[in-house]
Amino acid sequence: MNALGAPGLRRQAVKTANCTTSLNCHARIPRGGVDRAAWFMLRTCVLHFMRDVCRHIFLSSLMNQAVTPVPAASAASDRTAFRVLGAISFCHFLNDTMQSLLLAVYPLFKAQFHLSFGQIGLVTLTYQFTASLLQPLIGHVTDRRPQPYSLAVGMGCTLMGLLMLSVAHSFSMLLVAAAMVGTGSSIFHPESSRVARMASGGRHGLAQSIFQVGGNAGSATGPLLAAWIVLPYGQRSIAAFSSLALAAMLLLAAVGAWYRRQQRKPKAAAPRRETALPKRQVMAALAVLVALIFSKYFYLAGINNYLMFYLMHEYGVSEATAQYHLFYFLFAVAAGTLLGGPIGDRIGRRRVIWASILGIAPFALALPYASLGMSVVLLAIIGFLLASAFPAMVVYAQELLPGKVGAVSGLFFGLAFGLAGIGAAVLGQLADSHGIATVYRLCSFLPLLGLLAVFLPDLGREARR
Secondary structure (H helix, E strand, C coil): CCCCHHHHHHHHHHHHHHHHHHCCCCCCCCCCCCCHHHHHHHHHHHHHHHHHHHHHHHHHHHHHHHCCCCCHHHHHHHCCCHHHHHHHHHHHHHHHHHHHHHHHCHHHHHHHHCCCHHHHHHHHHHHHHHHHHHHHHHHHHHHHCCCCCHHHHHHHHHHHHHHHHHHCCCHHHHHHHHHHHHHHHHHHHHHHHHHHHHCCCCCHHHHHHHHHHHHHHHHHHHHHHHHHHHHHHCHHHHHHHHHHHHHHHHHHHHHHHHHHHHHHCCCCCCCCCCCCCCHHHHHHHHHHHHHHHHHHHHHHHHHHHHHHHHHHHHHCCCHHHHHHHHHHHHHHHHHHHHHHHHHHHHHCHHHHHHHHHHCCHHHHHHHHHCCHHHHHHHHHHHHHHHHCHHHHHHHHHHHHCCCCHHHHHHHHHHHHHHHHHHHHHHHHHHHHHHCHHHHHHHHCCHHHHHHHHHHCCCHHHHHHC
């Protein structure tokens, strides 16, 4: 027990965390592009975010020392395996970096193979089909027969897909390579989500957030690596990224060995948790979650794919300035993903889902009419709140259907992939026919579907009955 006591620990934690805000307080504001006020507000938001994260981590570590000790056996069974979570999150980073690389090199393939936009769409369809529709099936199979080393096998599929992309000489070979990359993703996500839950030590939201933030970071990194390496050095340079897949395979083999050891350990005597809800109510809750995912990923598709075009059209900014805005949004998405799970562990996942989807509605409705500087702030708020929903949704659904972690994870990750692809295609056609500004005005109403969250049952209350 620490001699300071709980109040003293809180004061010490706050004092230590507040010291972080003094770092880099005189950093230069970049010139050009976004006006100085927007840069200042962004810097302030980032510093406050860093301060709050440091405060949360430091305070949690101190308070954990002040709690009443628990028996050794219980502590061993409930300990969160952060090394495993870090490894699976890093592999998620590598996986999504390589996945997003495929989409980022479309201009190269279009010019080299003289592809039409329809053929580019067919490549995307092949990738999205294998990456989304196979995930629930693979999750269902591994629920029945867990496969600890399937993680490394899935990454091997991605490795082969990248090698095929680097030497592809025809459109049909591009399609096969895209299918291999998508298959690798469909194998990786359900089982890796199961590993994250196994390593959580009961802190399921935190574990899901750590796992997913790696994927968000990878999705943002892939296009940068494509711009720095593939576009200057050509198609053959894609083979260099197979080294990332090989490194991930070795790391995932070690994670698979840990996974197998966990399976062989004697199970605790605790009874299997069952949901107290009738089947009809469970199905209704799943339908609401699917509707909320539709709202979230259609809106994200509009931001991720067309934000730069919107800013250049509406405000006349340069492509570099528009890319900065997209980066701010992606940074906020990563922050929301990281913190959404732990917040759900503390206040309840239903509340996080409600606040994150419906909570962005006023900001989304204001975005099409905001100034360029204010759009930076609105995008940061929207990205943070919107991203915090997905970890809570996945864990909520896993608790809704206990014993079906793989199937639930595959379903939700598959929906995320599929709806993002469909949303990009639909919104692209709408932008061609009615203009990019119309797309953003229509998308601003999608978060109002968050009202459906009122029909989600409170699982904690049902479990207490």
